[in-house]
Amino acid sequence: MLALDHCVCGMHSEPAVVHVAQEDDFAITLVAEDFDAFVMDLVDGSVYDTSEQDRLPAIAALLDDLATVAGEVGVLYSLRNGELLPPDRSPMEWSVAHS
Structure with a gap:
């Protein structure tokens, strides 16, 4: 205070x-x-605004967590469409089939 x-x-x-x-x-x-x-x-609060700098490590950590979970469950996750990809199909096959 x-x-x-x-x-x-x-x-x-x-x-x-x-x-x-x-x-x-x-x-x-x-x-x-x-x-x-x-x-x-x-001074203006923007002088101390680090949200943009903090955002990239936070996104990287989230993607690492998603990759870990996906590996444990045996599925790949497409962030582009938000759909689960079956483990027997590659992301390229899935992209072509759903374009």
């Missing part, structure tokens, strides 16, 4: 902006010397 810290400055000057880590025994970390500095340092 973010808070204005009046501990050092008292009630008559600018308080610092601090982060209070509730889950870490209420440890206090200085964020900015005062509220003006805090506001001036704000």
Whole structure:
């Protein structure tokens, strides 16, 4: 949680902006010397958006999991059409037959 810290400055000057880590025994970390500095340092959230970078490893992990499950069950899975392919037919045979 973010808070204005009046501990050092008292009630008559600018308080610092601090982060209070509730889950870490209420440890206090200085964020900015005062509220003006805090506001001036704000940036657009897209600066920290890593969703596109995180997406590729997540998809790779999902595909690995699907390949493992498909291998255990003895079937191949076509992501293109979402249909199960019988183990006695290759993906190429299945594609030609269902085109």
